[in-house]
Amino acid sequence: MRKEETGSPGHVESLVTDPKRVAERRGQILRAAVKLFSEKGYYTTTIQQIAKEAGVSIGLIYQYFGDKDDILFLSLKLVIETYEHEIPPRLEGIEHPVERLCVALWAYCTIIDGLREATVLAYRFTKSLRADRRDLIKEGEFRTNRLLENCVRACIDGGFMRPVNEYMLVYQYVMFCHAWALKHWAFQGRYTPGQYVAEGIRILVEPFLTKKGLAALAALRRRTADFTHE
Amino acid sequence: MRKEETGSPGHVESLVTDPKRVAERRGQILRAAVKLFSEKGYYTTTIQQIAKEAGVSIGLIYQYFGDKDDILFLSLKLVIETYEHEIPPRLEGIEHPVERLCVALWAYCTIIDGLREATVLAYRFTKSLRADRRDLIKEGEFRTNRLLENCVRACIDGGFMRPVNEYMLVYQYVMFCHAWALKHWAFQGRYTPGQYVAEGIRILVEPFLTKKGLAALAALRRRTADFTHE
Amino acid sequence: MRKEETGSPGHVESLVTDPKRVAERRGQILRAAVKLFSEKGYYTTTIQQIAKEAGVSIGLIYQYFGDKDDILFLSLKLVIETYEHEIPPRLEGIEHPVERLCVALWAYCTIIDGLREATVLAYRFTKSLRADRRDLIKEGEFRTNRLLENCVRACIDGGFMRPVNEYMLVYQYVMFCHAWALKHWAFQGRYTPGQYVAEGIRILVEPFLTKKGLAALAALRRRTADFTHE
Amino acid sequence: MRKEETGSPGHVESLVTDPKRVAERRGQILRAAVKLFSEKGYYTTTIQQIAKEAGVSIGLIYQYFGDKDDILFLSLKLVIETYEHEIPPRLEGIEHPVERLCVALWAYCTIIDGLREATVLAYRFTKSLRADRRDLIKEGEFRTNRLLENCVRACIDGGFMRPVNEYMLVYQYVMFCHAWALKHWAFQGRYTPGQYVAEGIRILVEPFLTKKGLAALAALRRRTADFTHE
DNA sequence: AATGAATGAGTGTTCATTCAT
DNA sequence: TATGAATGAACACTCATTCAT
Incomplete structure (x- = not known):
């Protein structure tokens, strides 16, 4: 019944x-x-x-x-899996760890830019799901975080980044990317996504790079003009 | 409707x-x-x-x-104004700009720690308010942000922090504090609020300090044992 | 939930x-x-x-x-308890066991006559209740049956009725009374309730009476003119 | 509608x-x-x-x-016609009226025993049919009743049963057989179908038999051991 | 000022029925 | 003939809001 x-x-x-x-x-x-x-x-x-x-x-x-909960669940799953599935192809063919990290941030932010409302949706209504499903959504977010974590670790292992609290740093990256959606009214008009990422790299990546790492970043910038090639 | x-x-x-x-x-x-x-x-x-x-x-x-919307509005207003009203008293009597910045972060995080669920509430349901009221809530958040902004500016003006994109940095600080509520499941058990703030300062403050600023931070740390004196 | x-x-x-x-x-x-x-x-x-x-x-x-099930349950309970509560007052002051039995049948049939549709309702939708409630309704029916059972036993104990399978006989009485509602289209126009009961007594009571019992029945009939005093 | x-x-x-x-x-x-x-x-x-x-x-x-009503109608028709069609073959070759009556009751009860749930179904949902179809179902039941009526009449005509209200007695027989399904929870465990019929004959047939009729019943019982040969 | 019984528009969900393949 | 995806009217139930006391 x-x-x-x-x-x-x-x-x-x-x-x-x-x-x-x-x-x-x-x-x-x-x-x-x-x-x-x-x-x-x-x-x-x-x-x-x-x-x-x-x-x-x-x-x-x-x-x-x-039921309606199913629709919400699959909606949020769709959003969360988009991050997870669309970042890796964007890193394909990129070898240098610093470059991979920067492109990952850039990719994450642009994907979020295309799913801005949906990203906010995930923040608002994941809690409305049944508890067991909420956990599945969180696991999806975790797997996305791991993509960034791998980039950071490669930078450190390659000597491009000095040792830092990876876990915390990755969460700063995550919050930075999500903020593009969550605080869009604060950035909209001020920054393009490219400028936003460029500024983020200046604050959240550059300070932790070693000399080798900084050289790589400079090279990347020369090639990409600060990700402002929208 | x-x-x-x-x-x-x-x-x-x-x-x-x-x-x-x-x-x-x-x-x-x-x-x-x-x-x-x-x-x-x-x-x-x-x-x-x-x-x-x-x-x-x-x-x-x-x-x-x-009506019910009124209750939500005043609930969120109550939360948002708690931040705004409780941070300044915590800064009273503190003179040094670096110290003020660090204490402000520490204060914001502990206030959020006491209002963790309510902070998430604000993220989830501000959008459910009538548009004009939504803006009022955002203004309240803005005023809280300004408190941090003033701390950052004082650091730069005093030569304790090298010039950075203040606006971006402040937002990263805001996201860092909010993350204690938004991503609590990711930090819970790993960090106490004090450890969380200490790590945050290492990543988000320290890299931008000048020699003078670093000296001040070192002094502060000596006195407060990394904010882990809970 | x-x-x-x-x-x-x-x-x-x-x-x-x-x-x-x-x-x-x-x-x-x-x-x-x-x-x-x-x-x-x-x-x-x-x-x-x-x-x-x-x-x-x-x-x-x-x-x-x-919920709707509650309404059905209390509806059926109301019907079943009407039988249980209205038969005893009708027996008050009646002493002779044979008379009590006959009046009980007469009372049961007239009560059912007033609740004909509702009695059919109970037959149709008791099964639609949640199982635990179905049992409560059955218990109510059981208690009503017991009223008849007591009448039969008193007749036997008093020597007015020869020993019979009480349990089966009581169920014949029950079915007889219920049939007034269940098969009303078959009796309607043919019998008044009084005639129906009189015929029932002839078939289901009289054959089991002893000499003493038959004498009592005859006396009762003289007084009541076959229950046809509607 | x-x-x-x-x-x-x-x-x-x-x-x-x-x-x-x-x-x-x-x-x-x-x-x-x-x-x-x-x-x-x-x-x-x-x-x-x-x-x-x-x-x-x-x-x-x-x-x-x-439509769905058609399915219900033909379902109930199927059930009702099973009674009507399966009783006569069971009486074939049986000559003695008392025996025919007893075997008819026995047949009806065993058929119902095989269709217990379906019999209850007919009681519950005949009323849900369109009125004209409801009547067709009732007619089917009538024809089944007539089978019993014929047995009773033969008993009376043959001098095996004393004159009684045939109509009422037949309906009591019908209710007796149906009760095996309708009140199954009350008989289940207490009686086998055979015992149930034997008790029913004791209460509903035996009292109305003449000397001749009783002799026939005794003979039948000697042969069949109370229908308990399941 | 304070109560809580009463209201009914609006919701998620079901299921008999249809129809293109 | 046979299929089962598609339809949408109809239902049980909820809950913000009102108002007589």
């Missing part, structure tokens, strides 16, 4: 079995949901509105999601 | 006229509201629950607040 | 505390519910309709009942 | 024309429906569940039934 809390927390049941169709429809509905959740918040967005925005019927939504 | 926006955005109507009684009752109700909003979120907390927690009737709440 | 299955199965929560008001409002709502459930069945009756029939708002119903 | 009542009340439209295929498919679907309706009730069973249980698609069901 009661809805069973079935299986693993990350699993979302669909009444439709064809995986390709499930992926398509879920994508279609999630795009609408992320848009509306971002604009109006989770609780003030109705299923009705999501259906209308996605151009489907109410009933269809319930063929692909178990 | 939204009720007529009457009068000035910050004004909250009360049917009761005696200002002392208004202040008392509102305080009583807001304490309950902040507690519940922090625990369960704004939308999942009901007026019934607030009334019960505050030990008053439902009707009474509507004698002191116009 | 989920509704707690609280306390004893027979308890129905009310948000209103004043017991007198609760009794009044519940009575008002239950009368409407029993009427509609009887006419249209449980599932096809909406809360909306109950509210309208009772002349109250939808919300009010949920101040006095937890 | 109700769909147009088209054509004769007993007619159920099918989009498929081949009668053999219709009979097969309907049987397949009805078996699933009766099972689920019996277990969970009519309203709480969905077409989806019936389709799954029957191993067919949802769409297929609508090729063989007009």
Whole structure:
């Protein structure tokens, strides 16, 4: 009679079995949901509105999601996994650790720039998820953090950065990137994303670089003109 | 959907006229509201629950607040003003700019530590306020930021800190303090608030200090044992 | 988040505390519910309709009942307890065991006649209750059966009825009385309740009476003219 | 609310024309429906569940039934006709009227024992049918009753039973048989079907038999050991 | 000033039914 | 014939707000 809390927390049941169709429809509905959740918040967005925005019927939504919590969960998962999946390709082919770190920050900030509202959404409504799912979202964030952590460690190991509290430094980087979304009203108009990252590197990377590291950073800057090539 | 926006955005109507009684009752109700909003979120907390927690009737709440949005607004205002009002007394009598900056960070973090859930609340539900009131909350945050900004400027002006992008640095300080609440699950168990601030100073203050500034910081550390004197 | 299955199965929560008001409002709502459930069945009756029939708002119903199942449960309990409570007063002052048995059957049938639709309701929807509550309803029926059982036993103990399988005989009596409601279309127009009971006594009581018992029955009949004094 | 009542009340439209295929498919679907309706009730069973249980698609069901009411109607008809069709073969070759009556009761009870849940189903949801169809179901029950009536009449006509109110007695027989399903929780564990019928005959048949009738019953009992030969 | 019973618009969700394939 | 994805009206239930006392 009661809805069973079935299986693993990350699993979302669909009444439709064809995986390709499930992926398509879920994508279609999630795009609408992320848009509306971002604009109006989770609780003030109705299923009705999501259906209308996605151009489907109410009933269809319930063929692909178990309940509204499922939609929020997959929305946030989508956002969190975008970070995780889009940063690595941007680092491909880049060898130098300092360069990798700077490009990672740049990549993270630009990805967030494209998902600004959705990033704020994750901050606002992750807590609204069922506890077990909240943890899955946090794990996703953790894996993204690890990408930055690896960059920092490579810098230190290569002698480009002096030993620092990596854990803390990585969290400064994370907060710096997230701030582009969270405090956008404070940076908007003042900085382009490129300038924002350039300033961030000056404050959060440069001070920790060794001579070797600074040389690499200078070279990078010469090539990229401060990431302001938008 | 939204009720007529009457009068000035910050004004909250009360049917009761005696200002002392208004202040008392509102305080009583807001304490309950902040507690519940922090625990369960704004939308999942009901007026019934607030009334019960505050030990008053439902009707009474509507004698002191116009609607639920009023309660949220004054709850967030209460939180934001706590920062603004509690930092300055903690700086009183402290003269040295470097010391003032470090103590300001320390003060901000400990105040947030006492309002951890409420700080997260502000991040989550400021956007749920009517737009004009949202701006008032942001202004409150701005005024708090200015306190840090003044500390940074004094350091630079006194030659204790080399010239940096003040604006960016202050925001990084703000994010650092807020992160103690926002990412508490990541720091909890790893750092005490004192250790957290000490590490923050190492990463976000020390690199920008001049020789003079470093000497001051060393003196401070000798006296305070890294803020770990909890 | 989920509704707690609280306390004893027979308890129905009310948000209103004043017991007198609760009794009044519940009575008002239950009368409407029993009427509609009887006419249209449980599932096809909406809360909306109950509210309208009772002349109250939808919300009010949920101040006095937890959910629709609660309304069904108390409706059926009301019906089942009517039998249990109304038969004993009808037996008051009657001493002779045979007379008590006959009057008990007569009382049960007339009570059912006044609750014909509701009796059918109990047959139809007791199974729709949560299992623990279903058992409570059955217990109520059991207690009513016991009233008849006591009458039969007194007849046997007094030597007015020859030894029989009491348990089975009582169930024949029960089915006989219920049949007045369950098969009303088959008896309607053919028999008045009085005639129905008189025929029932002829078939289900008379054959088991001893000489002493038959004498008592004859005396009773002389006085009551076959229960046809409606 | 109700769909147009088209054509004769007993007619159920099918989009498929081949009668053999219709009979097969309907049987397949009805078996699933009766099972689920019996277990969970009519309203709480969905077409989806019936389709799954029957191993067919949802769409297929609508090729063989007009709507859900059709399925209920044919389900109940199936049950009611089982009684009607299975009793006569069980009486074949039995000549003596008293024996025929007893075997008829025994047959009816054992058939009901095999359809216990379905019998309860008929009691619960016949009223949920459209009125005209409800009458058809009642007619089916009537025809079954007539089988018993014929047995009683033969007993009386043959001088094996003294004159009684046949109509009432037959209904008491019917209720007795139905009670095996309706009050199964009261008899379960106490009696086997055989014992139940034996006790019923003692209470509902024996008292009305003449000397001749009693002799026949005694003979029958000697042969069958009280129907307890399960 | 204070109460809390009463209201009803609005929500998430279900499920009989349809129809393109 | 047979499928099952798609539909949307209808439902149970919630909760901010009102108002008689």
